[in-house]
Structures are given as C-alpha cells and as structure tokens.
Amino acid sequence: xxxxxxxxxxxxxxxxxxxxxxxxxxxxxxxxxxxxxxxxxxxxxxxxxxxxxxxxxxxxxxxxxxxxxxxxxxxxxxxxxxxxxxxxxxxxxxxxxxxxxxxxxxxxxxxxxxxxxxxxxxxxxxxxxxxxxxxxxxxxxxxxxxxxxxxxxxxxxxxxxxxxxxxxxxxxxxxxxxxxxxxxxxxxxxxxxxxxxxxxxxxxxxxxxxxxxxxxxxxxxxxxxxxxxxxxxxxxxxxxxxxxxxxxxxxxxxxxxxxxxxxx
Amino acid sequence: xxxxxxxxxxxxxxxxxxxxxxxxxxxxxxxxxxxxxxxxxxxxxxxxxxxxxxxxxxxxxxxxxxxxxxxxxxxxxxxxxxxxxxxxxxxxxxxxxxxxxxxxxxxxxxxxxxxxxxxxxxxxxxxxxxxxxxxxxxxxxxxxxxxxxxxxxxxxxxxxxxxxxxxxxxxxxxxxxxxxxxxxxxxxxxxxxxxxxxxxxxxxxxxxxxxxxxxxxxxxxxxxxxxxxxxxxxxxxxxxxxxxxxxxxxxxxxxxxxxxxxxxxxxxxxxxxxxxxxxxxxxxxxxxxxxxxxxxxxxxxxxxxxxxx
Numbered sequence: 001x002x003x004x005x006x007x008x009x010x011x012x013x014x015x016x017x018x019x020x021x022x023x024x025x026x027x028x029x030x031x032x033x034x035x036x037x038x039x040x041x042x043x044x045x046x047x048x049x050x051x052x053x054x055x056x057x058x059x060x061x062x063x064x065x066x067x068x069x070x071x072x073x074x075x076x077x078x079x080x081x082x083x084x085x086x087x088x089x090x091x092x093x094x095x096x097x098x099x100x101x102x103x104x105x106x107x108x109x110x111x112x113x114x115x116x117x118x119x120x121x122x123x124x125x126x127x128x129x130x131x132x133x134x135x136x137x138x139x140x141x142x143x144x145x146x147x148x149x150x151x152x153x154x155x156x157x158x159x160x161x162x163x164x165x166x167x168x169x170x171x172x173x174x175x176x177x178x179x180x181x182x183x184x185x186x187x188x189x190x191x192x193x194x195x196x197x198x199x200x201x202x203x204x205x206x207x208x209x210x211x212x213x214x215x216x217x218x219x220x221x222x223x224x225x226x227x228x229x230x231x232x233x234x235x236x237x238x239x240x241x242x243x244x245x246x247x248x249x250x251x252x253x254x255x256x257x258x259x260x261x262x263x264x
Numbered sequence: 265x266x267x268x269x270x271x272x273x274x275x276x277x278x279x280x281x282x283x284x285x286x287x288x289x290x291x292x293x294x295x296x297x298x299x300x301x302x303x304x305x306x307x308x309x310x311x312x313x314x315x316x317x318x319x320x321x322x323x324x325x326x327x328x329x330x331x332x333x334x335x336x337x338x339x340x341x342x343x344x345x346x347x348x349x350x351x352x353x354x355x356x357x358x359x360x361x362x363x364x365x366x367x368x369x370x371x372x373x374x375x376x377x378x379x380x381x382x383x384x385x386x387x388x389x390x391x392x393x394x395x396x397x398x399x400x401x402x403x404x405x406x407x408x409x410x411x412x413x414x415x416x417x418x419x420x421x422x423x424x425x426x427x428x429x430x431x432x433x434x435x436x437x438x439x440x441x442x443x444x445x446x447x448x449x450x451x452x453x454x455x456x457x458x459x460x461x462x463x464x465x466x467x468x469x470x471x472x473x474x475x476x477x478x479x480x481x482x483x484x485x486x487x488x489x490x491x492x493x494x495x496x497x498x499x500x501x502x503x504x505x506x507x508x509x510x511x512x513x514x515x516x517x518x519x520x521x522x523x524x525x526x527x528x529x530x531x532x533x534x535x536x537x538x539x540x541x542x543x544x545x546x547x548x549x550x551x552x553x554x555x556x557x558x559x560x561x562x563x564x565x566x567x568x569x570x571x572x573x
Contacts, residue, residue: 070547088557091548107557110547111531129547129562130531148562149528168528168565186565187526 022046024053036064039088044071051075055082070110075103081120092129095122098139111148114141117158123231130167133160136177142231149186152179155196159227171198172208180224182237190242199224199239207242214243265425266437267291267545268450268532270513271553272418272520272571275539277306281406281414284421287542287549288402294545295425298436299405300397302448302515303419307392310351310364311371311445314387315339315378319432320399323359331383332359338381339363346377356409360387360398372443385434385473390446392416392517397436417573418520420513422450429475439479441486442471446517449485451478452545453510453530461506481512489516496570499523503566513543521570528565535560541571 022045028037035054039047047065054060055078062083068074070091075084081100089107099118104125111129114122119138130148133141137157146164155174165183174193184202191208197220198211220241228236269287271280280303288299305312317335318328336353339361343350348367355361367374375386388395398405402423406412422437429435441447455461455477462472462480470483481502488498495514499521509529514521522532522543535542535550535558542550550560563569 070551072546072548089547089551091546108547108560110533126559127561129533130528146561149565167562168526186528 022049025050028054030054030058030060033060034062034064035060036066038066039071039074040067040069044073047071047074048076051078051084055080055084068107072110075101079118089126098122108145114139117141119158121231127164132162133158136160140227140231142233146183152177155179161227161231161233163233165202169208171196171211174198178223180227180239190244192248193244195244198242200242201237201239204240204242210245210248211242212245214241216241265294265427266452267294267423267549268420268437268452268511268513269422269542269544269549270418270420270450270515270520270522271540271542272573273540274571274573277415277417279412279414280304280416280419281411283553284419285402285406285411286552287544288421288423290548290552291423291544291546292401295423296401297426297431298397298399298424298433299402300395300422300424300437300450301405301411301419302388302393302395302421302438302440302450303411303414303416304392304446304515304517305394305414305416307517309366309391311348311367311389311391312394313363313365313378313389314361314395315363316360316385316387316433317381317383318359319434320357320359321432323357329358335381335383336361339378339384342377342381343367343374346374348374357398360396360409362394371445375443386440386442387433388440388448389443390517393440393446393448393515395438395440395448397422397433397438399431399433399436417518418515420448420450420515420520434474435476437476437478439473439476439482441482442473444483444486444490447482447486447489447514449478449482449512449514451481451510451512452532453512453525454508455480455506455510456508457506477508478512481506481510481514485514494570495519495521496568499568499570503568511545518573519570521568522563523568524563524565526566528562532563533560534563534569536571 064085066087068088068090072091073093074090076096078101079099084103086105092110093112096115101120103122106125108126109128112131115134117136117139121140123142127145128143128147132147132151135154139158142161144163149167151166151170152160153172155177157177159178161180163182168186169188171190174196177196179198181200185200185204187206188208190211224236348365351364353363396409437450438448458477485498510525511530511532
C-alpha cells in the first residue's frame with residue numbers, strides 16, 4: 001500500500017488532501033499564564049497542536065490566536081477550563097466538541113461553530129454561518145450578528161443567543177435548551193422540536209410542524225434578564241415564546257406492543 | 265461535495281485567472297478531481313471558441329497524436345466551410361484548443377457542425393466567455409492553461425469531487441449554456457427533477473453535453489433569457505421550477521448572479537464591496553482573495569442576487 005508505515009501514519013492519500021506533518025510553531029509568545037501566537041502562516045494542524053500543548057502541557061490558561069484567516073476546525077475538542085481568544089475569523093467547525101473553555105471570537109465564523117459543545121461560553125462578535133450550535137448539549141453560545149440556516153438543529157441543552165436574524169429551520173428537532181433570537185426568524189421555526197424553548201423578538205416567517213406559541217412565565221423573564229446581564233447584551237427586547245405542541249408521534253406514550261394491547 | 269467560487273470587478277479588469285485560482289486552490293479539500301473556470305476577457309468583434317478533441321485521460325496512445333491532428337484540421341476546415349474566418353487556433357495541451365474567429369452566422373449551427381467531428385466537444389462560445397476545465401487541482405489546471413495571466417472583469421470556478429460519475433471533462437463544471445453565447449453556470453447540489461427538465465428542454469431543441477444535473481441550470485436560464493427575461497428574473501423562476509438542494513452561480517457577458525434553494529442546504533458566503541463582489545462555498549476562499557478581515561454573510565433561503573460589471 002502506498003506510503004504504508006510512514007512516520008505520519010497516513011497510509012493512502014491519492015488526492016493529496018492530508019496534512020501529515022506539522023512542526024510546533026516557533027512564534028508563540030508566553031507571558032506568565034498567558035500566551036499568543038500569529039496563525040497567518042500556520043496550518044490547521046499546527047494551530048491546534050499549539051493550542052493543545054499550551055493548554056494541556058504547559059498549563060496556560062489564556063491563549064490568543066491572531067489571524068486565524070477562516071481556517072477550519074480550530075480549537076476543537078478542548079476539554080479543559082481556559083480562555084481562548086481569536087483575533088479574526090475562524091472558518092468552519094470552530095470550537096466543536098468543547099467542554100469548559102470560554103472562547104471569544106473577534107470576527108465571524110463559518111458553518112457549525114460550537115457543534116456538540118458540552119459546556120463553556122463561546123461569544124462571536126460578528127455573524128455566523130449555518131448550523132450554528134448544532135447538537136449543543138450545554139454552555140452558552142452568543143452570536144452578535146446574523147446567522148444562517150438550521151441554528152441549534154438537534155440542540156440537546158445549553159443556550160444560544162443571536163442578536164440578529166436567523167434563517168430557515170432554526171431549532172429543527174430541538175430536544176432541550178433555549179434559543180433567544182433578537183431579530184427575525186426564517187421559515188419552519190422549531191420544526192419537529194421535542195422540547196426546549198425558543199424566544200423570538202422579531203418576526204417569525206412561519207412556524208414548523210408542532211411548534212406553537214408558549215405560555216410566558218416569570219422563569220422566562222428571569223432567564224432572559226440574567227443571560228443579557230451576564231453577557232453584557234444591554235436591555236433585552238420583548239420576546240415571544242415558542243415551544244413544542246407535543247402532537248407528533250413521538251409523544252405517544254405507548255410502546256408499539258402496548259398500542260396493540262389497547263387496540264385489541 | 266464540490267466547491268464553487270465567483271468574482272466580479274465592477275470597476276474594470278483584474279487578474280481574474282489568478283484570483284479564481286487562489287480561491288479554488290484554497291477549497292481543494294472540497295474537490296481535487298477536476299477544476300474548471302469560466303472567465304470573461306474584454307469583448308471584441310471576434311468569437312472565442314474553446315473546444316476539446318479528446319478526454320485528457322484518453323488523449324495518448326497508439327495513433328492518437330495523428331488522430332488529434334487530423335481532427336483539428338477537420339475543425340479548421342469546417343470553420344472555413346461554414347463561413348468563419350479563422351484568426352488563431354492554439355493549444356496548451358494537444359487535446360484542448362482555443363480558436364478565435366470572425367463569424368456572424370448561427371452559433372448553434374456552428375457548434376453542431378464542429379461537434380460532428382469525432383471527439384469534438386465545444387466547451388464555450390461567445391465574444392468574451394472562455395471555459396477552461398481539466399483534471400487536477402486549480403494550480404495544476406492554471407499552470408497548464410497559463411491562467412495566471414488572464415485578465416478580465418468576472419468569472420466563476422468549480423472544484424469537483426467525483427461522487428456519482430466519471431473523473432472526466434464531460435462531468436467537470438462550469439457548463440456553457442449551449443447554444444447561447446457567453447452564459448455559464450457552476451453549481452453545488454443535486455437537482456431531483458433533472459430528467460423532467462432535460463426532456464422539456466430537449467423538446468425545445470437543446471442538446472446536452474453531459475449527464476450532469478448542473479448543465480440543466482445553464483440551459484434553463486439561457487432559454488428564459490432568450491425569451492426576453494432578465495438574468496435575475498430567470499433565476500427567480502428557477503427557484504420554483506428546479507427541485508432539490510442547490511446553490512449556483514451564473515455568469516453572462518456582463519453579469520454575475522447567485523441563487524440558493526428554499527432549504528438553504530448548500531453553503532455560499534458573500535463578500536460585497538463597491539468595486540468587488542466575491543462569492544464562494546467557504547470563507548477561506550474569500551480570504552485567499554481579500555487578505556484582511558472583511559464582513560461576509562451567508563445569503564438566506566430563496567435569495568437571488570445579481571451584480572453587473
């Protein structure tokens with residue numbers, strides 16, 4: 001097999017897409033518990049290698065990455081409490097699968113930011129692409145701009161706050177957690193959602209299947225005021241709440257075998 | 265998974281060959297199998313024809329060189345017979361050719377006559393459009409066809425990851441809207457009513473170079489524009505007529521337009537400034553063109569946008 005047994009462990013790469021080798025960047029500046037480096041000329045593998053070494057091996061608690069230049073898959077899988085700052089815009093899949101970090105992105109992000117986040121805070125100062133916060137399970141994800149389609153699809157926990165507009169199929173198959181949308185929402189909001197709450201301050205183009213207006217409670221007011229206060233988002237606008245109507249088949253409490261017993 | 269890109273300069277010409285190459289190369293991970301360009305140079309009174317006489321992976325072998333030479337001579341002979349005055353015929357590869365001609369007759373008749381030569385496929389025809397596509401990544405194709413020095417006002421490109429058809433030129437984008445001059449399309453997605461539209465358009469006299477659903481979009485748009493609709497109106501119609509998930513970029517002699525389907529399932533990022541508009545599947549392609557932090561956005565579902573040179 002071509003390349004079998006190579007140092008990189010890559011056994012086959014006919015299309016030349018693999019980035020097998022990466023040397024530790026030599027431009028990292030460390031100052032006590034803080035570090036920073038310029039990612040302009042670094043590969044994705046080098047940037048992530050530097051982040052992991054600084055956070056896990058060197059005990060650095062605060063890392064600044066300059067000029068990420070829309071590179072994909074940065075700061076993925078960081079499972080430790082720390083601070084990561086991006087000065088510039090990462091690309092797709094930034095901060096996926098994280099558990100604990102507090103990330104600030106002084107720029108825009110591409111698709112699937114914070115996908116499957118377990119805990120922590122990700123704050124994006126500008127807009128984000130589609131699939132923002134897909135399948136997140138915990139933590140807070142704040143976007144200070146517009147986002148694309150399918151925000152919080154398959155969301156299982158945590159809170160997503162968008163200060164601008166969201167696109168089609170926001171909250172699709174959402175199972176738990178909260179979405180706070182300060183702008184307008186596209187078609188099919190909350191389509192097939194199981195549980196959780198979606199708050200929208202602007203216009204909703206259309207509700208998805210089994211998504212219905214929900215009853216406002218003091219707990220909703222407390223939640224929104226607290227989140228806006230904690231994340232310095234100013235005075236919250238007036239929201240309308242949307243929840244699951246619980247009319248889809250998955251809310252039939254009977255197992256198939258039990259259903260047969262009832263029918264017969 | 266493929267990658268598409270487009271760029272339009274609204275204040276004159278630029279090195280669009282080099283610009284598109286940088287954008288497409290940054291998205292090599294989305295498709296390294298073939299790369300294609302549709303670029304627009306300054307229009308003049310000559311008609312530019314880009315054609316191939318063989319697939320790249322079938323252009324060598326016993327007697328192939330003589331066959332290509334014979335077929336090239338036949339193409340030139342047919343150009344003369346149909347009344348075209350040939351200005352230049354050049355080739356960068358031995359199987360792909362660029363010809364400039366003086367011709368005021370029917371372009372469909374011209375294309376059909378040339379494609380009757382064995383192995384001949386007309387990639388593009390027009391006063392300023394040139395479609396160049398070949399196997400390999402963007403830098404490979406650009407070096408092969410010397411696109412780094414191509415200057416023009418606008419263009420589109422495509423990197424292809426072959427998933428459902430051959431790694432060959434017939435399956436590579438962009439697609440010219442045969443037989444309409446100066447219209448081309450790149451597309452990322454799948455059309456689910458391809459066969460329905462192909463039958464309809466064939467009944468109107470169109471023929472297709474490939475089995476690729478993307479070619480439908482080019483011919484569909486050109487057909488509507490030939491009936492007098494603007495590019496923007498034709499693109500809006502397409503959102504109702506074409507089923508599936510898709511994002512596409514269409515270019516004419518002086519326009520570049522983008523369209524997203526109603527599910528917004530396929531990615532596209534837009535950067536817009538006064539002199540320059542750039543679109544691409546991923547932000548990283550925009551950043552390869554504009555070397556600084558810029559504001560970009562994802563167009564929403566059913567969004568159609570058109571810019572003029």
